[in-house]
């Protein structure tokens with residue numbers, strides 16, 4: 001077993017360039033056993049690219065990406081190539097790309113609460129059920145590191161909470177590291193140890209604060225919702241140009257952004273009720 005003191009994966013100043021354009025740059029990121037690290041950022045900010053570098057599927061064009069020797073990785077991709085016109089049962093889907101024993105398969109489906117749908121056709125699953133099957137497939141081989149690219153997509157708000165809870169349970173039970181990607185800028189798991197916000201580079205990072213105590217928030221989401229979610233807001237006030245340089249609010253352009261400029265982030269404690277509808281999308 002890999003030692004907990006050793007990072008499972010570590011990116012140092014990693015950047016990916018394609019066709020003369022930097023998709024991401026200067027990414028520092030580390031995931032250790034037992035940690036949940038969440039990548040957030042707007043569409044196109046480089047979350048999936050960063051995850052692929054962490055997985056080792058994409059080599060960094062600059063900087064370094066290192067993985068612990070012998071690291072076992074489970075991956076839930078953002079898009080799954082399934083021919084939805086063909087009949088395909090959950091049972092069969094589990095073993096399409098994975099050599100699994102029946103026990104491994106059954107245990108994984110049971111752990112993600114979807115064993116009762118083992119003989120269902122994948123195309124008939126609800127969004128939440130399908131995500132549970134993807135999670136089952138990713139944990140079946142007992143990975144050291146789980147990389148989950150938007151694992152709550154197509155799932156309603158209460159389903160999202162249940163999935164986040166399940167991910168935290170999986171982390172506890174398997175003591176694996178989790179790199180979780182969310183396109184949602186406002187809602188992250190309370191169980192997340194660290195949030196890294198990307199916008200072509202690491203915009204800011206930190207521990208998500210406990211949920212706002214406001215009565216409006218609790219009224220909207222209930223005590224369980226309030227206990228599960230943390231709100232993490234900030235504003236970007238600079239723009240990344242296609243050549244990798246940064247244009248600041250005052251119009252100046254520099255090679256890189258600096259830790260002190262342009263990243264205003266605040267934990268929102270009061271004004272959450274008005275945010276609630278957006279959060280629940």
Ligand SMILES: Nc1ncnc2c1ncn2[C@@H]1O[C@H](COP(=O)(O)OP(=O)(O)OP(=O)(O)O)[C@@H](O)[C@H]1O
Nearest residue numbers: 018023041042043044045046047048049050078183
């Ligand atoms: N292989 C590639 N070649 C060229 N450009 C790419 C490639 N892969 C991704 N991109 C571009 O890099 C940028 C970052 O993409 P990426 O998928 O990493 O972002 P993301 O934050 O995961 O976005 P989303 O939230 O929409 O999934 C996008 O502008 C995308 O079009």
